[in-house]
Amino acid sequence: MYVVTAEEMRELDRQTIERLGIPAIALMENAGRAIAEEIIRFCRYQAGGGGTPAAWNQAGGASEAAGTRELERGDAGAAGRSRNGGAYGPGGRGDAGALGSGGPGVQPPGFSVSGDAALTLEHAGAEHWLVLVGKGNNGGDGLAAARHLREAGIAVTLVYAAAPESLAGEAALQQNAAAAMGLPAAVYGRDRVDFAACSGILDALLGTGSAGAPRGAYAELIAAANGSGKPIVSADIPSGLDADTGRAHEPYIHAAVTVCLAFLKRGLLQYPGAASAGQVVVRSIGIPAALARESGVPASLLTPEVLRTRLQVDVSRRRSPEGHKGTYGHVLVAAGTLSMSGAGLLASRAALRAGCGLVTWALPTMLLPYVIGAAPELMLAAAGGENGAWSAGTAAEVLRLSSGRDVTAVGPGLGRFEGDGEWLRALWEGIEAPLVIDADALNILADSEYGSWASRRHPVILTPHPGEMARLARLSTAEVQRDRIGLALTYAREHGVTLVLKGAHTVIATPEGEAYVNITGHPGMGTGGVGDVLTGIIAGLLAQGLNAVQAAAFGVYLHGLAGERAVRLRHDPAALTAGDIIEAL
Ligand SMILES: NC(=O)C1=CN([C@@H]2O[C@H](COP(=O)(O)OP(=O)(O)OC[C@H]3O[C@@H](n4cnc5c(N)ncnc54)[C@H](O)[C@@H]3O)[C@@H](O)[C@H]2O)[C@@H](O)CC1
Numbered sequence: 001m002y003v004v005t006a007e008e009m010r011e012l013d014r015q016t017i018e019r020l021g022i023p024a025i026a027l028m029e030n031a032g033r034a035i036a037e038e039i040i041r042f043c044r045y046q047a048g049g050g051g052t053p054a055a056w057n058q059a060g061g062a063s064e065a066a067g068t069r070e071l072e073r074g075d076a077g078a079a080g081r082s083r084n085g086g087a088y089g090p091g092g093r094g095d096a097g098a099l100g101s102g103g104p105g106v107q108p109p110g111f112s113v114s115g116d117a118a119l120t121l122e123h124a125g126a127e128h129w130l131v132l133v134g135k136g137n138n139g140g141d142g143l144a145a146a147r148h149l150r151e152a153g154i155a156v157t158l159v160y161a162a163a164p165e166s167l168a169g170e171a172a173l174q175q176n177a178a179a180a181m182g183l184p185a186a187v188y189g190r191d192r193v194d195f196a197a198c199s200g201i202l203d204a205l206l207g208t209g210s211a212g213a214p215r216g217a218y219a220e221l222i223a224a225a226n227g228s229g230k231p232i233v234s235a236d237i238p239s240g241l242d243a244d245t246g247r248a249h250e251p252y253i254h255a256a257v258t259v260c261l262a263f264l265k266r267g268l269l270q271y272p273g274a275a276s277a278g279q280v281v282v283r284s285i286g287i288p289a290a291l292a293r294e295s296g297v298p299a300s301l302l303t304p305e306v307l308r309t310r311l312q313v314d315v316s317r318r319r320s321p322e323g324h325k326g327t328y329g330h331v332l333v334a335a336g337t338l339s340m341s342g343a344g345l346l347a348s349r350a351a352l353r354a355g356c357g358l359v360t361w362a363l364p365t366m367l368l369p370y371v372i373g374a375a376p377e378l379m380l381a382a383a384g385g386e387n388g389a390w391s392a393g394t395a396a397e398v399l400r401l402s403s404g405r406d407v408t409a410v411g412p413g414l415g416r417f418e419g420d421g422e423w424l425r426a427l428w429e430g431i432e433a434p435l436v437i438d439a440d441a442l443n444i445l446a447d448s449e450y451g452s453w454a455s456r457r458h459p460v461i462l463t464p465h466p467g468e469m470a471r472l473a474r475l476s477t478a479e480v481q482r483d484r485i486g487l488a489l490t491y492a493r494e495h496g497v498t499l500v501l502k503g504a505h506t507v508i509a510t511p512e513g514e515a516y517v518n519i520t521g522h523p524g525m526g527t528g529g530v531g532d533v534l535t536g537i538i539a540g541l542l543a544q545g546l547n548a549v550q551a552a553a554f555g556v557y558l559h560g561l562a563g564e565r566a567v568r569l570r571h572d573p574a575a576l577t578a579g580d581i582i583e584a585l
């Protein structure tokens, strides 16, 4: 699933209209219909008591991303399993669509007729939706949706943020159609608007054309909508959100559902915007994905489908019947100090659980006796150093140990030491295998002009959290978080590295200028050692022959899934520890 900026979206709109000859009004019609269908689905969900994401999916349709997180397992024969269990297909067979819509295993009747189930709501008479209409095409989408809602028997009242006569282009056509149908309309500031009397609000004020903080009537309508306590469905993006960065300009809509049109917008994946969008449903409006591919849209959502097809990852992780420990590669982990030995241990254990054949943990000599037996499957190698810490002189030993190993991971619990820049440079320039750099090793890198180091034949994966990224990019953490996708894309391309920018919705960016945004994971994973586990997983996958992008993307995905699984085993997500994630792999 492609993730676009507002600019990329405009270009894809333009190409669809000009190259394919599909009129803009047709796209707007599709958008309006999709929004109306999702509002009807939402009404069903609420009538069923609301509740869990599963109940939401039951109310009709689940997107690829939201509905299929667990990976299919070659050996389990559960291909295509999804959380919604196939209860409803996309578009939602609703309560009124039962006639002739039998599911798998039900004999089709000889003759059947079914209505437009996705646009039918049994208790439509109980609903009254306010449609907040902005001046641009987002407002046009809302007007098209309003017609479909009315057709389904749902009462609608249009609330124009600006005089209806000021709408232009396709939005003006929609305004004329709504007026011709006699849809009740109010103009904000001129007519009284009773938010308390409605059952829900469609936010079609501002979309990808929004610039800066909502002004005037827009700001007042947004504040009133939020204050009403009524559920809000946003068209494309919650109004007030920056579609690219996810920056939330006050006031901004707090949506229960966002019906994103054509392609996912970057701002819906980046916080704080991501938190204001509620359930995000991406609906096709007739703009082919092939156009996004041809135009080189660089960002995608990381889904099992993207892993399988675009990244060519064998997500079933099949093992050869003839395989042995030598088949699955050997990881060297250079990590840990006396006070932070656990970081090295976690990374090493995670590499083993990721399925590599062997792991050697290189550590300061004095540490070795204390960790013997901590994980009996590990091999330990004393690398020298003083008083349980690393020293510049240990580089030669790490280099020696790295030869014949398939990947080296360096950094967790490493600490800083005299001459650490030259130490890391020796590894960077000397290790003839992929290198995963994390934690303190990233801080060392940030203090070095590593662009002047000899270029490597083998890939480098950097796994910074936002603070480490800030040091690498010489920005503040807030600046890093302002547009994580944009920054990751730029940094990875400029520095020729695969970058894993951790945090909620980790971004994996490639030296070739592509980015993948992960949505597996759980807030409970914000605890010490979780990053060390990720480093180990990525290294373990690299050792098994995955390339840097495959290992980074699949590693991040699996790490998040394991975190979700581990949380489910706890009474409280806050109790999660990093070791639980390793055990849930
Ligand atoms: N073919 C098309 O034209 C399509 C349009 N689509 C819809 O169109 C939207 C983009 O439409 P537009 O480019 O017309 O832009 P918008 O509808 O997002 O908003 C533009 C209007 O809002 C005003 N505005 C911008 N920022 C403001 C602020 N901070 N405070 C108050 N007013 C502000 C502008 O003056 C302009 O009148 C998408 O989000 C989507 O909903 C989609 O349906 C796809 C197809």
Ligand SMILES: [K+]
Residues within 6 Å of the ligand: 138, 203, 204, 205, 206, 207, 234, 235, 236, 237, 238, 239
């Ligand atoms: K909107």
